[in-house]
Amino acid sequence: MYDVRIVDAQRRPTAVVPAQTTWAQFPALWRELSGEVWACLRAGGVERGCRNIMLYLDDSPRVEIGVELGVPCALTGRVVPSALPAGRAAATVHRGSYADLGAAHAAVTEWCAERGERTTGVRWEVYGPNEPTPWVEVFWQLTAVE
Structure with a gap:
């Protein structure tokens, strides 16, 4: 159901609330933080063109919620610059309901376990447009090749 592959993830600048x-x-928290980021962007004149992201730094969870920042914008309040990680990652694309997004994460971690790939625990989601069908890119950072 999921096409999982290893990619060389590129660093992507973000605007987030950690x-x-x-x-x-x-x-409940992610909605609040996402709204805060979008309010900051709108105040800076950015209305669209920034894909939503969620970065999970560990299982606590420590998170960064925000957007890919494709255009310059003054960041205010708790909104700070950050970046999605660069380097080796296992990735797939989830299409359909966000309620089923966990299946994409499970597919990536199972695929990695079957192939002896070790994840660092850092993972992220990059959300595509909701129309006509919602889709999300799912990435899991891999440990360095020894």
Whole structure:
């Protein structure tokens, strides 16, 4: 169902609100943080063209919620510049309901385990347009090749 592959992920500049949370609090928190980032961008004159992202730095989870920042924009408040990681990653694309996004993550980690690839625990999602069908790129950072 998922085409998983190893990619050389490129560093992508982001505008984010970093947070330490719990998995129970996360579903409500990400909406708040995303809204904060978009309010900052709109105040800076950016209305579109920035794909939503979620970066999970560990399983605590420490997260960064925001957007790919493809255009310059003054960042204010808790919104700070950051970047999606560069380097080896296992990746796939999820198409369909966001409620089923966990299946894409499971597919990547299973694929890695079957091939002896080790993940660092850092993973991220880059959201495509919602029309006509929502899609999300899912990445899991891999340990360096020894």
